[in-house]
Amino acid sequence: MSAPQRFEPDFLTELFRDPLDPAYAAAARRRAGRGPEPSWLRATGRTVSVLTVALVGFLFAVAYRHVVAGEPESSRTRAGLVGEVRAKQAESDEMQRTAEALRADVDRQRAALQGGEFDRIRNLSAAAGLGRVRGDGVVVEVRDAPVETDPLTGRPRTDNPGRVLDRDLQTVVNGLWAAGAEAVAINGQRLSSTSTIRAAGAAILVDFKPVASPYAVTAVGPGDLDRRFDKSTTGQQFRALTRRYNMGYSIRKQDNLTLPAATDPQLRFAHRPGESVPSGGPTPSTTPSGGR
């Protein structure tokens, strides 16, 4: 008669009770039963063990290096992109400065040529945003509401209802125009009649250049511009936004503001004699959507 069948505990129970590989115990029992092994066999086993341990160390080092080498790859790419963006921005600023200097040169030469006519042109180009404007006016400052932290996770909340949208900036600018402003700039970016204020993801682009909170909308205009703006529906709307969403809004008078010229509008129909007619029709950068 055979011995009664014994049921081994299942694998997981065994694993939790005694995590050591049972083969170690089995090998020890075998050794005890058979007596010590010959010394050459033991030496070989020891050598192989040592080699295995060296292999384990090698594996650890390789894995560590792999992880460390893989991690900064993404941040390196990001840093490279950020640097490229900065360089391009600096380049664009430099070109803008050159354009301004050249424009001043053109103005001077025009003044030398035409005398009386020059003042009219200068006034017109200032109104059109093509020339620098200096004068008294107001600074309207709009800023995002501070980001709330989620009370559960302690992380900043992703949705911020008090964030300034492109539409808010458009409203401010339109309100300033309506209150009699003669020239308007956002964070030093002069607006012309064809300027755009748009959102691209979370960023706001003015004429395709990003601007960030706090947004300072400067406007040159009549002396009572601040009162007129503050009393307008736009001013009331922003005071309500401040109360409701904690968005930052302030308006103050400031004398002696200097607003730079806006970026040159691209010619759409005119062209230099001898050149072919500009192709492609209206380009996106001159689409009139500064307001709504």
Added chain:
Amino acid sequence: MFMVLALVVGIVLGVVLEPTVPVALQPYLPIAVVAALDAVFGGIRAQLDGIFDDKQFVISFISNVLVAGMIVYLGDKLGVGGQLSTGVVVVLGVRIFGNVAAIRRHLFRA
């Protein structure tokens, strides 16, 4: 003693030689490391229990790494690679914890 020395030598070799891991093997590297850790802690525990066996240690290391890699490979082919790796990590992790606890009892009597 030799074992510790061998481990250090292996690490130094890995640092100095700067080997590149073939792309095909890269997904198996973390699992292989966990499997190797299991074999090493099992070996240390057996040593402290006085039943260490060279053959057993070498075979457990090789089979651990191979089986773990094979399970992950199979899981990848079946579309459950992530879950199977988790399973491997859980089982090996439990064993590592248990063995480390036994080592701790040996060393500190606590």
